[in-house]
Amino acid sequence: MPNSVLCEMLGIRYPVFQGGMAWISDGRLAAAVSEGGGLGIIASGNAPADYVREQIRIAKSLTSRPFGVNVMLLSPYADEVAEVIAQERVAVVTTGAGNPSKYMEMWKAAGSRVIPVVASVALAKLMQRIGASAVIAEGGESGGHVGELTTMVLVPLVADAVSIPVIAAGGIADGRGMAAAFMLGACGVQMGTRFLSAEECTIHPAYREKVLKAGDLATMVTGKRLGHPVRSLRTAFARNYSKAEYGGMPDDELEALGTGALRYAVKEGDSEKGCFLAGQIVAMVNKVQPAADIVREVADGADEVLKGAAGWAK
Numbered sequence: 001m002p003n004s005v006l007c008e009m010l011g012i013r014y015p016v017f018q019g020g021m022a023w024i025s026d027g028r029l030a031a032a033v034s035e036g037g038g039l040g041i042i043a044s045g046n047a048p049a050d051y052v053r054e055q056i057r058i059a060k061s062l063t064s065r066p067f068g069v070n071v072m073l074l075s076p077y078a079d080e081v082a083e084v085i086a087q088e089r090v091a092v093v094t095t096g097a098g099n100p101s102k103y104m105e106m107w108k109a110a111g112s113r114v115i116p117v118v119a120s121v122a123l124a125k126l127m128q129r130i131g132a133s134a135v136i137a138e139g140g141e142s143g144g145h146v147g148e149l150t151t152m153v154l155v156p157l158v159a160d161a162v163s164i165p166v167i168a169a170g171g172i173a174d175g176r177g178m179a180a181a182f183m184l185g186a187c188g189v190q191m192g193t194r195f196l197s198a199e200e201c202t203i204h205p206a207y208r209e210k211v212l213k214a215g216d217l218a219t220m221v222t223g224k225r226l227g228h229p230v231r232s233l234r235t236a237f238a239r240n241y242s243k244a245e246y247g248g249m250p251d252d253e254l255e256a257l258g259t260g261a262l263r264y265a266v267k268e269g270d271s272e273k274g275c276f277l278a279g280q281i282v283a284m285v286n287k288v289q290p291a292a293d294i295v296r297e298v299a300d301g302a303d304e305v306l307k308g309a310a311g312w313a314k
Contacts, residue, residue: 175301
């Protein structure tokens with residue numbers, strides 16, 4: 001595995017982040033990834049601060065290695081969650097859906113590294129100016145909320161625009177993807193969809209089955225009309241939502257239609273009411289294995305690809 005500034009900065013063995021997936025990335029999964037040498041991340045989503053503190057303490061009970069918490073900045077509980085992270089002195093904070101500037105000093109004073117998710121060069125530059133330790137450049141191939149640019153385009157643009165480390169995310173599930181990310185200028189990767197098949201991931205069995213059986217055209221994007229597009233599996237819910245979105249349903253009714261949909265998928269496996277988030281790479285996720293094995297398999301795979309790279313140059 002090539003040396004990565006991320007490993008030195010964060011005290012991890014492999015520059016592999018596990019994405020913060022709401023209702024999915026809990027303390028148990030994060031601890032398993034960190035124990036495997038990567039960086040596990042707990043997702044706060046729209047959960048209250050007490051839940052986030054509980055998951056942090058679960059992770060601490062299972063690993064002594066660094067892990068992170070992802071803060072969804074549009075959450076009504078964001079202020080309280082931000083304070084819990086500082087109180088618990090979490091090693092890494094990743095953020096999405098907003099600007100974390102008002103929390104930066106508090107987190108940095110607590111010793112946390114702040115690594116925001118960005119979908120544009122402008123946002124990456126802003127995050128560097130306000131003191132981020134690194135940025136996660138996430139392309140539109142990813143599951144969940146997506147931006148316009150693909151990973152192939154976004155990562156080199158961001159890497160050229162900032163001097164802090166760049167982590168590539170979106171469309172990465174194996175060593176080939178990780179090796180490609182390094183060639184594009186990243187020094188690490190973040191994966192979400194690949195960890196849906198981890199043994200420690202507590203999604204409903206029906207959700208996992210859909211992931212394992214998914215093909216190359218299994219995902220679709222909805223929510224563009226409302227300004228927050230989301231990539232998920234092509235389930236009955238997603239198709240019905242798409243019809244409503246372009247069928248003239250008022251915005252408030254459309255918003256209500258999606259309320260609680262992720263929880264229905266994660267906890268109940270309900271295809272009619274549930275939104276099963278997954279990235280385009282889902283077709284490459286075809287086996288259940290421990291999270292630690294996923295981390296090592298991806299890192300070792302990248303190593304093999306990079307060792308053979310000289311064969312393409314004269």
